[in-house]
Amino acid sequence: MPLHRPAIAAGARASLPVLLGVVPFGLITGVAMVASGIPPAIAVLMSLFVFAGASMVAAAQLLAHGTPAALVILAALFINLRFMMYSASIRTHLAHLPLGWRLAASYLHTDNVYGLSLARFAEHPEDPHKLEYFLGAGLLIWATWQAAVLAGALIGAGVPAAWRLEFAAPLAFIAMTVPLLRDRAMVGAALAAAATVVATSGLPLRLNLVAAAAAGIVAGMLLERRGR
Amino acid sequence: MSSGATLWIALAGMALVTYLLRASFLLLPPEVPTPAALRRILRFVPASVLTAIWAPELLLRNEVLFVSLENERLLAGLVAIAVAWRWRITSATIAAGLAALHLFAALTASLPA
Numbered sequence: 001m002p003l004h005r006p007a008i009a010a011g012a013r014a015s016l017p018v019l020l021g022v023v024p025f026g027l028i029t030g031v032a033m034v035a036s037g038i039p040p041a042i043a044v045l046m047s048l049f050v051f052a053g054a055s056m057v058a059a060a061q062l063l064a065h066g067t068p069a070a071l072v073i074l075a076a077l078f079i080n081l082r083f084m085m086y087s088a089s090i091r092t093h094l095a096h097l098p099l100g101w102r103l104a105a106s107y108l109h110t111d112n113v114y115g116l117s118l119a120r121f122a123e124h125p126e127d128p129h130k131l132e133y134f135l136g137a138g139l140l141i142w143a144t145w146q147a148a149v150l151a152g153a154l155i156g157a158g159v160p161a162a163w164r165l166e167f168a169a170p171l172a173f174i175a176m177t178v179p180l181l182r183d184r185a186m187v188g189a190a191l192a193a194a195a196t197v198v199a200t201s202g203l204p205l206r207l208n209l210v211a212a213a214a215a216g217i218v219a220g221m222l223l224e225r226r227g228r
Numbered sequence: 229m230s231s232g233a234t235l236w237i238a239l240a241g242m243a244l245v246t247y248l249l250r251a252s253f254l255l256l257p258p259e260v261p262t263p264a265a266l267r268r269i270l271r272f273v274p275a276s277v278l279t280a281i282w283a284p285e286l287l288l289r290n291e292v293l294f295v296s297l298e299n300e301r302l303l304a305g306l307v308a309i310a311v312a313w314r315w316r317i318t319s320a321t322i323a324a325g326l327a328a329l330h331l332f333a334a335l336t337a338s339l340p341a
Binding site for chain 1: 233234239240242246251255256262267270271273274276277279280285287288291301308312316330
């Protein structure tokens with residue numbers, strides 16, 4: 001299938017402003033992972049294979065607390081469940097493509113690419129070059145992200161512990177959470193999750209994380225139903 | 229810190245799980261619809277899980293609830309929440325939170341015991 005180059009360029013161009021956010025978050029991810037005790041080379045490998053910042057920072061934190069691998073993977077599953085939501089939403093536009101392209105697009109599918117592509121596809125629903133736009137944005141964001149994580153992992157190894165940069169990890173999660181709290185149901189979900197994670201912190205294997213996720217989902221759905 | 233094997237297993241498992249989530253619905257043929265109930269559940273996942281990760285870092289010390297003016301992590305976290313609420317800029321939130329952490333730590337250290 002020949003690719004339409006101008007559409008690739010258009011996707012890459014549209015992603016330029018987003019890179020202003022990708023670079024600092026990539027740097028912080030690299031620094032925070034290394035500050036939590038992950039070797040820089042593993043941090044970079046994880047970035048290539050997992051390519052999902054929030055789950056990587058969380059994994060580094062959990063591993064530092066001695067969490068077993070199965071629970072680290074489970075935490076990543078929960079944190080990255082939103083990608084399933086993106087996949088369900090973007091398939092309206094990409095489902096007709098050959099499987100190979102859908103598999104390639106899946107690897108590049110991040111929060112930013114989803115946001116950019118969905119905005120564009122809503123404006124131009126009949127655009128025949130949606131894949132190219134998606135790939136253009138996805139590839140530039142991917143390359144920028146990987147460079148930023150590499151730089152962060154290298155810097156992170158040389159940062160003195162007295163700077164307490166490991167606190168950047170929870171701060172990054174706060175920065176990701178707060179903009180999500182747009183309605184009562186979402187605030188309720190977050191509060192329920194916070195209360196549950198603290199109340200059940202005595203559970204072994206950091207299972208309180210699973211309990212909190214369940215509590216948040218139930219609280220959110222109940223509030224949503226009552227609000228109608 | 230966990231052992232080397234734990235690290236590698238975690239990396240491989242995370243890579244697999246994350247890719248499968250990203251591919252999930254794109255693997256379905258075009259004519260299959262997305263279940264509405266699943267969409268409703270998925271909506272609350274990010275806010276719940278992300279909060280469950282940062283809340284203990286602010287509220288607990290040595291696995292015990294620690295709500296006090298001497299808890300500089302809690303105070304710095306509240307500053308970060310306020311900054312994120314007002315400006316929604318990731319780098320500003322992190323910079324403000326780190327600055328507040330050091331400020332509150334210095335204030336606590338200077339207090340008479």
